[in-house]
Amino acid sequence: MPRFTIHDLAATIDARAASGGEASYTRKLLDKGSEHCAKKLGEEAVETVIAAVENDRDHLIAESADLLFHLLVLLKSRDVKLEDVEAALAQRTTISGLEEKASRKRD
Numbered sequence: 001m002p003r004f005t006i007h008d009l010a011a012t013i014d015a016r017a018a019s020g021g022e023a024s025y026t027r028k029l030l031d032k033g034s035e036h037c038a039k040k041l042g043e044e045a046v047e048t049v050i051a052a053v054e055n056d057r058d059h060l061i062a063e064s065a066d067l068l069f070h071l072l073v074l075l076k077s078r079d080v081k082l083e084d085v086e087a088a089l090a091q092r093t094t095i096s097g098l099e100e101k102a103s104r105k106r107d
Contacts, residue, residue: 010082034077039068
């Protein structure tokens, strides 16, 4: 079975966003707006944390999948491409994580 990647998921979200109709959960989320998409991402983040704290591996995997899906839907709602996020990550690999984090601190 071919490996399913986050790029495959992003492409699926793009395709479903372009389609109309009641059959697409992705389209329904996007139609409710970015604020709704952000709230859904927050809910999934909390559920992911709970699964991790409870040390429930299968639940953590399932919630992580939901979290990644809702992150990509939120990015789509704000017209941010996965490639934009990857570019930001690539820039961060040129310095240590501690240096990068310190550079983001604001007074």
